[in-house]
Amino acid sequence: MTDQTLSSASPAIVKPKLSRDDYVMRAFVLVIGLWLVVTLLMPLYAMLSKSVQDKDGLYIGLTNYIEYFSTPALFYSINNSFFIAFLTTAITISLASVFAFILSRSTIPGKGIFKSIALLPLLAPSLLPGISFVYLFGRQGVLKDLMGDYSIYGPIGIVMGEVFYTFPHALMILVAAFSIADARLYEAAEVLRSSRIRTFFTVTLPGIKYGLISAIFVVFTLVITDFGIPKVIGGQYNVLATDIYKQVIGQQNFQMGAVVSVVLLFPAILAFAVDRFVQRKQVAMLTARAVPYEPKPHTLLNRMFFLYCCIIAVMIVGTIGMAGYASFVTFWPYNLELSLNNYDFDVMDGGGWGSFYNSLELAAYTAVIGTSVIFTGAYMVEKAKGFGLIRGIIQFFCMIPMAVPGMVLGLAYIFFFNHPDNPLGFIYGTMPILVIVTITHFYTVSHLTSMTALKQMDPEFETVSASLKVPFFKTFLKVTVPVCLPAILDISIYLFVNAMTTVSAVIFLYSSDTALASIAALNMDDAGDVAPAAAMCMVIVATSATVRVFHALLSRGIAAKTQKWRKR
Amino acid sequence: MSGGLHFNRGRPCRISVSYSMKNNTDNEQDETYLQVRNVTKMFGTFAALKDISLDVNEGEFVCFLGPSGCGKTTLLRAIAGLDIQTHGKVFQGGREISDLPASERDFGIVFQSYALFPNLSVNDNVGYGLVNVGTSKADTHARVVELLSLVGLEDQGDKYPAQLSGGQQQRVALARALAMSPGLLLLDEPLSALDAKVRVHLRHEMKELQQRLGVTTVMVTHDQEEALTMADRIVVMNDGNIEQVGTPEEIYGSPASPFVAEFVGTMNFLKATKGENSQIMLGTHTLTLNDAEKAKLNGSSVLACVRPEDILVRGVDDSTANSFDTKVKNLEFLGSFCRATLVYGKDDTELQADFSINLVRDKGVEEGGNVRIALPANSIHIFSAG
Numbered sequence: 001m002t003d004q005t006l007s008s009a010s011p012a013i014v015k016p017k018l019s020r021d022d023y024v025m026r027a028f029v030l031v032i033g034l035w036l037v038v039t040l041l042m043p044l045y046a047m048l049s050k051s052v053q054d055k056d057g058l059y060i061g062l063t064n065y066i067e068y069f070s071t072p073a074l075f076y077s078i079n080n081s082f083f084i085a086f087l088t089t090a091i092t093i094s095l096a097s098v099f100a101f102i103l104s105r106s107t108i109p110g111k112g113i114f115k116s117i118a119l120l121p122l123l124a125p126s127l128l129p130g131i132s133f134v135y136l137f138g139r140q141g142v143l144k145d146l147m148g149d150y151s152i153y154g155p156i157g158i159v160m161g162e163v164f165y166t167f168p169h170a171l172m173i174l175v176a177a178f179s180i181a182d183a184r185l186y187e188a189a190e191v192l193r194s195s196r197i198r199t200f201f202t203v204t205l206p207g208i209k210y211g212l213i214s215a216i217f218v219v220f221t222l223v224i225t226d227f228g229i230p231k232v233i234g235g236q237y238n239v240l241a242t243d244i245y246k247q248v249i250g251q252q253n254f255q256m257g258a259v260v261s262v263v264l265l266f267p268a269i270l271a272f273a274v275d276r277f278v279q280r281k282q283v284a285m286l287t288a289r290a291v292p293y294e295p296k297p298h299t300l301l302n303r304m305f306f307l308y309c310c311i312i313a314v315m316i317v318g319t320i321g322m323a324g325y326a327s328f329v330t331f332w333p334y335n336l337e338l339s340l341n342n343y344d345f346d347v348m349d350g351g352g353w354g355s356f357y358n359s360l361e362l363a364a365y366t367a368v369i370g371t372s373v374i375f376t377g378a379y380m381v382e383k384a385k386g387f388g389l390i391r392g393i394i395q396f397f398c399m400i401p402m403a404v405p406g407m408v409l410g411l412a413y414i415f416f417f418n419h420p421d422n423p424l425g426f427i428y429g430t431m432p433i434l435v436i437v438t439i440t441h442f443y444t445v446s447h448l449t450s451m452t453a454l455k456q457m458d459p460e461f462e463t464v465s466a467s468l469k470v471p472f473f474k475t476f477l478k479v480t481v482p483v484c485l486p487a488i489l490d491i492s493i494y495l496f497v498n499a500m501t502t503v504s505a506v507i508f509l510y511s512s513d514t515a516l517a518s519i520a521a522l523n524m525d526d527a528g529d530v531a532p533a534a535a536m537c538m539v540i541v542a543t544s545a546t547v548r549v550f551h552a553l554l555s556r557g558i559a560a561k562t563q564k565w566r567k568r
Numbered sequence: 569m570s571g572g573l574h575f576n577r578g579r580p581c582r583i584s585v586s587y588s589m590k591n592n593t594d595n596e597q598d599e600t601y602l603q604v605r606n607v608t609k610m611f612g613t614f615a616a617l618k619d620i621s622l623d624v625n626e627g628e629f630v631c632f633l634g635p636s637g638c639g640k641t642t643l644l645r646a647i648a649g650l651d652i653q654t655h656g657k658v659f660q661g662g663r664e665i666s667d668l669p670a671s672e673r674d675f676g677i678v679f680q681s682y683a684l685f686p687n688l689s690v691n692d693n694v695g696y697g698l699v700n701v702g703t704s705k706a707d708t709h710a711r712v713v714e715l716l717s718l719v720g721l722e723d724q725g726d727k728y729p730a731q732l733s734g735g736q737q738q739r740v741a742l743a744r745a746l747a748m749s750p751g752l753l754l755l756d757e758p759l760s761a762l763d764a765k766v767r768v769h770l771r772h773e774m775k776e777l778q779q780r781l782g783v784t785t786v787m788v789t790h791d792q793e794e795a796l797t798m799a800d801r802i803v804v805m806n807d808g809n810i811e812q813v814g815t816p817e818e819i820y821g822s823p824a825s826p827f828v829a830e831f832v833g834t835m836n837f838l839k840a841t842k843g844e845n846s847q848i849m850l851g852t853h854t855l856t857l858n859d860a861e862k863a864k865l866n867g868s869s870v871l872a873c874v875r876p877e878d879i880l881v882r883g884v885d886d887s888t889a890n891s892f893d894t895k896v897k898n899l900e901f902l903g904s905f906c907r908a909t910l911v912y913g914k915d916d917t918e919l920q921a922d923f924s925i926n927l928v929r930d931k932g933v934e935e936g937g938n939v940r941i942a943l944p945a946n947s948i949h950i951f952s953a954g
Binding site: 011012013014015016017018019020021022458460461463464465466467468469470471474475478479482483562564565 | 606668670686748
């Protein structure tokens, strides 16, 4: 038999027949791909092309860029942005590293409370620290004497606010890095009589290396793309993100806004690329045989650690508390009587309480639709057979939103959806476009969370289902979704809280009917109604916190209900 | 066996072991249940399977045995339609299934990880496929109970997989794979994740169950002991090729290649030269061979292979055929027997021999001592030394 095959030409290649499951999955993959093309790639393309056009839409090459770089007032912002980003990164990473080390490697009491407090800034819009620092260190601030001759309006205020805003982000990454410690390495170091300091440099530091690098780039990206803090407390100190806003909203110069966006896109993409590169290098540091590290008590150090955590906690609580207090003060600083006057949003510009309800609506839609789309999409991209190239491209698309600053995405949506020829133009100025831009803005983290959960599933579930003649979607609903429920809840709460607090992507896209709470706060602050702005921020914080508590209870309930099959 | 389980759809309950596979590979309509024809699987430019042809009889238990990367799992996945072959054909029960997706083939499968659905009870896992084909609740339940009693887990139905031991999980996976009465049962290293003791026990149990049901079974394993104890026939694979197909006795007793000889069991490979009268020279010692091995002598240098347990000491004296003196270099106590490293000849060629504890005691075998051994002609296998 072999003689025949050897003498004849190469044998026919078997072309596998596709099952119905394969067709359905591939259709889903295409739909997800199309979704990302429409909501992400085409808007970005529209923005890029806008940056090389004149006001009438004619192609003018790099003229806009030349103009940008020959206007010192504009390109000086690059310096400012980088200065703020570098300084903030250095401060945040230093503070957060020590905090993360204490949380994961010491035996101080109250670690749970300290961690919860440290994560509080995640619940607030980024303009909250700005407003709070105005009350603390501004011209009429309680602690203005601490500032001496310096003004809080400018780089000092921005850096302080950014540190507050980025601290929990860095902390989460670093705690994760510190907690994957293998006790066996520490025991080996001890047996070899290595000093504590040497152990730190030879065991601890290499262990968190990748987490540290990742945290650095995350913080850097967050700062350089943040808009809320420099807007509120930046004064005359311009950064790239505020420049986009000024060009577009202030001067209606969309082309220049596009140019600044492209300029801002560069460092963000670079930081993102480095981060991905580093993450890929991080092979499983913690093997299945690793023994978790158990910190040993150390009295003197513990006292210092405890003090350190208290100071950080007081600063965080103080910042939020100041905004909270100020929101109840009738007329700062002349009438310190407490009242709810500032919460009477309906008598102020900015959208009133309606904007808060809009925000709730946006957050709910984003959480429900976003989680469904992103998790289902991740499942299809992960589990579909064949289609390798398309799936690879979609995986890459899913990473892009992380590298695109919200301001840039928002502006790109104007160019794309407000174009007269776009058949989708009818969603411009409506709630759906806000939902879509928010889902897209926060797509990457949600996608990665989905992938992590899906990768922990036995890859043979689908095979077993096929051999039992059960279509994959039944297994998806009966097994995949229930098993991944904790991750699905995490994604929805992440989307909800971010939709509540985000300013950057939606600021170009809301209309008078769809004003949002975070934007109302920004606009009230802009109009000088700082106390109502603080009040609106507090409403957002309270909402996010409530939803978080609800989420924690729900998660605990699910854990209790499912622990029978999760643990022996 | 209850009649409710339709495993015996005309299949023999006792195994009919047929060795007629090699000579009728051109005829695709023979009585074998599963036929693999000239299957090649390419991953890029790497050939994981090279023109594999194989037949499995109805009701037979076949093991694919080989080291990791030899292609055994790839072949199983091609048969299941999970990673369809690049070239070649596969027939099952007379039907060509070469290009069909897994969902249109007729098999049950057990993976090394078992892939039990963690959030479903044992009952729901076993009944997972039954519910889907519209079996009524009562029938499904009756069937699940039957399947669970078949694997000895009748009282565990309400538990979740995580609450069961590894061995129990494995049996649930087996029950689930059998639920739809598949024509073919595929087992992908089903015992590898278990403790040694449980493994030995389940080995026996699975084999017995397979015999009772008469379901055609293909199992992938890298554990030779598993293959030798469970399989009706073993397919030894290496580097994408089939090295040998045969019963466990054939594989162990007459390995077709040095690879098989070394992979299955322990084997001494001794360099020898061709002597006169179809004898071989082991250094200065002359050894005679049986007729089958004599026929394999071509070329002047050959490898003479002897298993350690075939080396004789008792009753060996100077007049015994194929006997010579050796020195005991090392004696390793392994519980029920001792493995001796013997050296012979001018350059102290090493040779391993297994001696019973009795023998060591009776003959006073000790490290540094001398012992005369014999290599019986019937236990010597010849391979060319190329």
